[in-house]
Amino acid sequence: MLTTLHRIVQEVNGASDLSEALEIIVKSVREAVATDVCSVYLTDFEQRKHLLMATDGLRPEAVGKVALPMFRGLVGLVCERAEPINLDDAPSHSRYLPVSGTGEKYYHGFLGVPIIQNRKVLGVLVVRHIEPRRFEDDEVTFLLTLAAQLAGAITHAQASGELTRIRSGTDAVSEGFLQGRPSSSGVVIGSAVVAYQLSDLDAVPDRRSDDPAAEVLRFRKAIAAVQDDLHALREKMEHVLQEEDRALFDAWLMMLSEDALVERAVSLINEESQWAPGALRQSVLEHISVFDSMEDPYLRERASDIRDLGRRVLMHLQEEQTNGVDYPERTILVGEEVSAVQLMEVPEDRLAGVVSSTGSGSSHVAILARAIGVPAVMGLTDLPVSRVEGQDVIVDGYRGRFYVAPADSVCQEYERLITEEQQLGRELDELRGHTSETTDSFHLPLYLNTGLASEMSDLGITEAEGIGLYRTEFPFMTRDTFPGEETQIIAYRHVLETFNPRPAIMRTLDIGGDKPLPYFPFTESNPFLGWRGVRISLDHPEIFLTQVRAMLRASIGYENLRILLPMITTIGEIDELQQLISRAYDELQEEGYEIIMPEIGVMIEVPAAVYQAEEIAKRVDFISIGSNDLTQYLLAVDRNNPRVAELYDDLHPAVLQAVHHVVKAGTDYGCPVGICGELAGNPLATPLLLGMGVDSLSMSAGSLLRVKWVIRSLSRARCKQLLKKALQHHEAQQVHQMMNKVLGELGLEGLVRPGR
Numbered sequence: 001m002l003t004t005l006h007r008i009v010q011e012v013n014g015a016s017d018l019s020e021a022l023e024i025i026v027k028s029v030r031e032a033v034a035t036d037v038c039s040v041y042l043t044d045f046e047q048r049k050h051l052l053m054a055t056d057g058l059r060p061e062a063v064g065k066v067a068l069p070m071f072r073g074l075v076g077l078v079c080e081r082a083e084p085i086n087l088d089d090a091p092s093h094s095r096y097l098p099v100s101g102t103g104e105k106y107y108h109g110f111l112g113v114p115i116i117q118n119r120k121v122l123g124v125l126v127v128r129h130i131e132p133r134r135f136e137d138d139e140v141t142f143l144l145t146l147a148a149q150l151a152g153a154i155t156h157a158q159a160s161g162e163l164t165r166i167r168s169g170t171d172a173v174s175e176g177f178l179q180g181r182p183s184s185s186g187v188v189i190g191s192a193v194v195a196y197q198l199s200d201l202d203a204v205p206d207r208r209s210d211d212p213a214a215e216v217l218r219f220r221k222a223i224a225a226v227q228d229d230l231h232a233l234r235e236k237m238e239h240v241l242q243e244e245d246r247a248l249f250d251a252w253l254m255m256l257s258e259d260a261l262v263e264r265a266v267s268l269i270n271e272e273s274q275w276a277p278g279a280l281r282q283s284v285l286e287h288i289s290v291f292d293s294m295e296d297p298y299l300r301e302r303a304s305d306i307r308d309l310g311r312r313v314l315m316h317l318q319e320e321q322t323n324g325v326d327y328p329e330r331t332i333l334v335g336e337e338v339s340a341v342q343l344m345e346v347p348e349d350r351l352a353g354v355v356s357s358t359g360s361g362s363s364h365v366a367i368l369a370r371a372i373g374v375p376a377v378m379g380l381t382d383l384p385v386s387r388v389e390g391q392d393v394i395v396d397g398y399r400g401r402f403y404v405a406p407a408d409s410v411c412q413e414y415e416r417l418i419t420e421e422q423q424l425g426r427e428l429d430e431l432r433g434h435t436s437e438t439t440d441s442f443h444l445p446l447y448l449n450t451g452l453a454s455e456m457s458d459l460g461i462t463e464a465e466g467i468g469l470y471r472t473e474f475p476f477m478t479r480d481t482f483p484g485e486e487t488q489i490i491a492y493r494h495v496l497e498t499f500n501p502r503p504a505i506m507r508t509l510d511i512g513g514d515k516p517l518p519y520f521p522f523t524e525s526n527p528f529l530g531w532r533g534v535r536i537s538l539d540h541p542e543i544f545l546t547q548v549r550a551m552l553r554a555s556i557g558y559e560n561l562r563i564l565l566p567m568i569t570t571i572g573e574i575d576e577l578q579q580l581i582s583r584a585y586d587e588l589q590e591e592g593y594e595i596i597m598p599e600i601g602v603m604i605e606v607p608a609a610v611y612q613a614e615e616i617a618k619r620v621d622f623i624s625i626g627s628n629d630l631t632q633y634l635l636a637v638d639r640n641n642p643r644v645a646e647l648y649d650d651l652h653p654a655v656l657q658a659v660h661h662v663v664k665a666g667t668d669y670g671c672p673v674g675i676c677g678e679l680a681g682n683p684l685a686t687p688l689l690l691g692m693g694v695d696s697l698s699m700s701a702g703s704l705l706r707v708k709w710v711i712r713s714l715s716r717a718r719c720k721q722l723l724k725k726a727l728q729h730h731e732a733q734q735v736h737q738m739m740n741k742v743l744g745e746l747g748l749e750g751l752v753r754p755g756r
């Protein structure tokens with residue numbers, strides 16, 4: 001059964017649209033279970049019905065026409081209960097509903113299993129038998145397992161199908177949208193540009209070529225280059241490999257010279273004007289699906305050889321790509337997993353929005369999008385990335401919606417929203433230059449989170465009272481080797497100079513987790529619990545010392561540098577890192593540099609550090625709470641995983657309690673506590689943080705005026721009352737509701753970033 005299951009899922013994943021996927025399912029299941037009928041009903045929640053979408057056994061004309069009213073009949077019962085129903089005599093069941101139009105006979109055996117995705121019953125997979133038959137346990141589990149695996153494929157095919165229709169011109173516009181996580185507020189209408197990883201075959205987009213002959217030439221050159229590589233490799237390995245192992249190379253070379261793989265790609269270039277990488281992707285994936293669906297495990301393995309060869313060819317094609325991507329005026333960057341570097345590659349004045357299949361509002365790409373001030377939607381799991389290149393799209397960063405080739409009516413609605421946004425922007429602009437003071441004159445300094453030159457916008461520079469978090473890893477991520485001391489000095493000095501005499505808190509390198517360096521690769525099965533932040537710094541003091549020396553030297557002549565240590569888990573780490581900083585300081589003094597020892601602070605972003613906040617407060621000059629990681633670790637929710645994004649909420653009462661605890665510890669020991677995670681820039685949280693008595697908030701430039709507006713609208717006394725009330729709640733949702741109401745009463749509902 002497992003092999004059959006694997007084969008069906010592979011075939012379904014390779015289907016180009018929903019109806020093809022469903023056809024495959026009903027045919028294969030009917031055969032595998034040896035029964036008379038297999039059908040799939042999908043739930044139409046708007047029309048409140050279960051629509052017959054595919055059948056093998058009933059009349060084919062009924063497909064797309066016959067529907068059962070929502071929750072009626074046995075199909076409705078499966079949907080309602082969200083569990084399988086297995087009956088040997090269906091007609092005698094009280095919920096049995098005979099259906100006309102399907103050519104239905106008197107079927108006795110009935111087994112229906114729900115197809116569930118994200119707790120929602122998308123449809124029902126049904127098998128029926130003329131004779132009375134109670135399906136065996138392993139048949140029930142077979143259908144259940146299949147249905148669970150199919151749910152994703154069905155949603156994916158639904159999304160792809162929509163876009164296929166758009167591309168084929170049969171349905172030029174669409175009112176539908178794909179739903180993801182709202183990750184950076186704002187709305188924008190623009191053109192999609194697909195960002196794909198080099199040599200990531202699946203992510204290569206479709207792109208039209210104007211010169212097929214040149215594309216074919218390019219393609220054949222890349223194939224020849226891979227053949228050369230393989231010959232060279234075989235020669236190199238000659239003395240190490242056995243004869244039969246060497247035969248592997250012959251097999252690979254044969255696959256590459258095989259007409260099927262190469263000629264299919266060439267015909268896609270010639271006949272469909274595909275560019276070479278797109279044609280390669282399609283041809284390779286078609287071949288993979290043939291091998292993948294084979295029952296013989298040895299032959300199935302060949303699929304991975306083809307994929308590997310495909311990647312090698314792609315790498316050669318990419319080396320050849322000379323003049324890079326053409327970014328339209330309002331570029332919406334779309335990808336499976338958009339990286340910070342890809343985002344930075346788009347010219348600053350062209351980037352208008354970001355959309356990614358993976359990630360959530362707390363991923364670094366989303367943080368960057370907020371910093372730059374462009375809308376973003378993350379976690380669009382069903383996004384058929386390869387099909388959106390060049391399409392007109394809308395990104396709704398408030399509701400997490402992504403529209404491809406939207407209808408005129410949708411565009412008009414969004415144009416209206418964009419005008420409203422601009423109005424809010426003008427109102428916020430009026431707050432520029434005003435102090436961030438409560439109505440009872442409590443001053444709460446607002447700092448800037450930055451890391452990119454482009455984030456140091458005019459707004460951030462003029463409005464912020466300093467830099468609360470300079471993420472130094474971004475300058476490290478855009479290079480191909482570790483930057484040396486002199487190179488780092490230039491970057492840091494620019495920041496210190498721009499803000500002098502206002503303080504600038506520079507965080508030491510916080511790589512690992514979701515911030516990899518291309519030239520320092522390592523793989524971990526659980527990177528967020530692995531080697532990251534100061535753990536790497538302690539294991540590689542040479543990297544840490546170079547950075548600290550660069551920071552100290554950059555600060556000569558200024559007195560505004562402060563150093564921040566990320567991901568602290570133990571007191572010992574603080575002691576060791578402080579010693580290293582002192583060492584760098586002493587060495588520089590010996591070398592004749594006149595430096596001032598900066599204040600040193602630590603980030604509290606690991607639960608262990610929350611419970612040792614008092615000890616930490618005694619040791620350091622300041623504390624900065626990294627609420628992004630703290631939320632992830634407290635709630636055990638990977639901040640980049642869209643499947644659990646619903647659970648990630650920095651207004652969760654447990655997070656608020658933890659932040660409150662740290663602020664109290666800081667107050668007790670005279671150690672200032674700031675917040676530099678996304679919580680600091682969320683207007684819903686501002687009154688609560690004020691009530692706790694935090695000493696500063698550090699956020700993206702785009703949030704500065706919004707948060708200032710809230711601060712200027714409330715008294716601190718009121719904030720303390722609100723905090724007391726909020727801490728009595730048990731659910732994040734209750735805190736959201738309460739704070740939404742508070743901002744609504746103040747007339748500030750327009751400020752709220754929905755969805756989180």
Ligand code: PEP
Binds near residue numbers: 469626
């Ligand atoms: C945080 O974790 O809250 C934080 C500010 O650090 P980063 O988002 O860079 O991990």
Ligand code: MG
Binds near residue numbers: 605628
């Ligand atoms: Mg962090």
